[in-house]
Amino acid sequence: MSDDARAPEPETETDPVLAKLDTLPVKPGCYLFYDKTGAAIYVGKAKSLRSRVRSYFQEGGSDSRYFIPILRKIVRDLETVVTSTEKEAAVLENELIKKHKPRFNVKLRDDKDFLCLRIDTKSAWPRLETVRRPSPDGARYFGPFHSATSARRTLHLVNKHWKLRTCTDLDMASRRRPCLQFQIKRCPAPCVYEIDRDEYAEQVRSVSLFLEGRHDELTGELERRMKEAARSMEFERAAIYRDQLKAVESARESQRVVSVKDVDQDVVGLYREGSIAEVELIKVRSGRVADTVSFSLRGVELPDEEILGNFLAQYYGDEAEVPVDVIPDEILLPVLPDGAEGVSEWLGDRRGRKVALVVPQRGPRVELLAMARENAEHAFKEKQRASDDIEARLDDLRERLRLPSLPHHIECCDISHLGGGDTVGSIVALKDGQPDRKHYRSFRVRTKTEGDDYLAMYEVLARRFRRGKTAKEAKEAEVIAEEEAEAGVEAEAPPSSGKKAETDWDLPDLFVVDGGRGQLGVALSAARDLGLHDLPIVGLAKERESVIGEKMVDRVYLPGQKNGILLRPGSSSLFFLARARDEAHRFANHIREKLGKARRLRSEIEDIPGLGDAVRKALLRELGSMAALRAATDAQILAVTGVTKRHLTAIRKVIAGPGVEAGAEGNAPPPEERKDEA
Known part of the structure; x- marks a missing residue:
């Protein structure tokens, strides 16, 4: 093959991209890079599209991101979308990443399942239950919890100390006598007995305060109710309030006090080694650590600013995983993400109140950030150790069995x-x-x-x-x-077998x-x-x-x-x-x-070819059994709803009519009545 017939060099292929650089607007918006197959490989946002996008293609520039050299080689097309504000650019970037799933953008993967606790206060007798995906149904949701174990442990604690029903609406409607929960005094049995609705509503309110973390307010109410019950000599009721107080105090002791500020905070810690990173999110509510969750990021070729920006957009942008009412007052970060003002404004609009993105320089918040980073590093090394352990076991198996490669x-x-x-x-x-x-x-x-x-x-x-x-x-x-194709050879299309390749x-x-x-x-x-x-x-x-x-x-x-x-x-x-x-x-x-x-559950009627499900069900329903079908005359079979002469013929090929021996041709007329076929 001559040199003239070879595929064009990369510099020629990138000319369309370079030609677009001079026409980019000096406005905020999003940009998308595409490879030679037309797939989006990177999505980003910018305050000024012209300066931001041009920086990717400037030789000797200050952009030190790991994937820039690779991006310059494989990008073949460019597309921009102009927005009116940075906030709109942040929202659009999140949607484009979800839509295209670009190769070089962060893919947020949580190592734990999200679970929420749900209580429908509009129900006649509300109950607390676990759900995977919150929905806008007017109920109250608490969470998400970082693991199923944590959520169910909280549910068990609530069911133990607050008397709410645990059965479903269907079970409650069909129940005629109290269940075991009533016997062990963990449910008042509203399914059977008449109980005080105000008292039940009081328990629901206490559960809501407990799950919201408003422990001071709940403790005050429980102490007041306990004293009132004691003065009224209702000592059993007072003992219940006492046990609830102990449960609240136990929950408070298990939480670490990190601040005295009466604000909700999310603290984001980042630890990375090369292209592998770990993000740790610590949720601080009313000055106490309420929950922690970690995320593993692999194949990340982005700087810290873009990792955190993509993390905020994906984590807080999913309403199913992070309901609006759990977005905090402020988010503490090691560095501000790209377009921090737009992200902050977007989060504030979602929440309905201002959300601040803060990089602390001194004071207790710096200690919080350090704790988050320590947790991220610990989670990173624990997961790396688990991965190394699997590799070591596989390598031992490879050596013992003399395999050519690790048996993943x-x-x-x-x-x-x-x-x-x-x-x-x-x-x-x-x-x-x-x-x-x-x-x-x-x-x-x-x-x-x-x-x-x-x-x-x-x-x-x-x-x-x-x-x-x-x-x-x-x-x-x-x-x-x-x-x-890469060598420029025009290959003949392989003969199609008409079947999809079994690549799985x-x-x-x-x-x-x-x-x-x-x-x-x-x-x-x-x-x-x-x-x-x-x-x-x-x-x-x-x-x-x-x-x-x-x-x-x-x-x-x-x-x-x-x-x-x-x-x-x-x-x-x-x-x-x-x-x-x-x-x-x-x-x-x-x-x-x-x-x-x-x-074993198969019926003999299913072995008769030519009968559909509806006809089989009609025959068994109206005749009663296979024995009745064998004894039925032609007229009785044709009287069944939906049965035609074609169905009767199919039946007689398998089941002889009454008085006809097996193997005979059904209810065929006697020989003297047949027409001479000679």
Whole structure:
């Protein structure tokens, strides 16, 4: 190929971008960079679009962000959106990031689930419950809590000391006698008994004050109620208020006092090592630490200012995770994000009151910020240590089994049947030692195996490996096509098979079969028959350690090796293999039981071809049973709603009419009444 026919150099491709730089407006707005495929790779906001965007393409500029050199090489197009204010630019940037999910923008990932506590004060008998996603239904929401455990622990504390119902509206409407909660004096049973609504509303208000963190106000009210009950000689009621006071004091003692300011604060700490960062958010309410939550950011090539700006936009911009009423008075940050004034104004509009972004220089707030950074560093190192531990275990497994690479993706197969029937095969997947359920697969064995596990395993593995081979070939073809396209070669379109490439069937780094040398031989045959000679396959069997059967041990069998490798309990090598084996066994039994249940509940009428669900249900509903259908005449069957002569013909092909022997042609007329076909 001549030099003239080669693809254009990158400088030529970026000319359209450079041509747009001189026409950019000196106004606030958002800008989007696109690569050669037309995908957005970065979204940003600016006070002045012209100066901001031009700074990306100035040689020897002061922009030291990590991804700038990469961005200059791959950007092929530019788009800008002008806004009237910086606040509108901040809002638009958040929406564009959510829409395009650019490569170089921060992807906020929380290591914990958000849970909120909900109480509907408009209900006749409000109850406290956990919800995942708040909705604008007029109810009150408290949270979000940094973990499900924290939320449920709080719910348990409330249910223990404040007598609110715990049953659902449906249970309450159908209940005819009090439940166990009434017996242990944790519910007044409004479902059955007439109770004082004012007293119940008082409990609801106390719960709201407790969850809002207004402990001083709640303590005053509880002390007043306790004294009034004592003066009225209602000592049981006074004891209830006493226990509630102890619960409030216990909750207050578990919170660290960090400030005496009567303002709500969110403190953001940042710790990073290269492109991996950890953001720690400490929620301070009325001078006390109320909650903490950490976020892991990977592949971050942005400076601290942009990381924090994207974090604020994503975290506080999601109304489902952060309701408006939990946005604080001020947010303490190590550095101000880009467009801080616009972000502050946008948060203030969401909250309905002013929200300040503060970089403290002295005083207690500096100590708060230092504490947040320490927590971020601790969370970073703990997660890094957990990741390193998994890598060490995988490396130990690689060495013991002599694998070519770390087995990040492990699959295991198991066969399950019941007396030779309902035979199924299961394949489960582990990703870095954790179950990867989206890659679980189940197979119903089609071959009549008569309880032959080897035959069933060969069929299951052949079907799985065949799809894996198809996915591998499809990916290899894509790589070749991309390389030829980059070289300027006009490749011919591959013949289409009419089926979507099964790219979700990638072959694993290690395949495990539940069994010894026999099962391993079957798996190797299934793979080699398809030309998959490089797929690592091992067998895991639980066998007797000695000839007298002292105890059971796990052994791993490798191809071409007679004796298995003994894996002692507690070894890191056994950890992943045993987890995969046990999960495959559980999944196979689950599928087999599900299949057997469906078969047992199956009606004989479903074996009659030509009948739809509606017709089958009508026949059973009006005739009563299969026995009645067998005894029914043609006229009785045709009298069923929705049954036609076509349906009757289909039935008579399977079920003979009354007085006709099995195998006869239904209610056919006698020979003398037939027309001569000669």
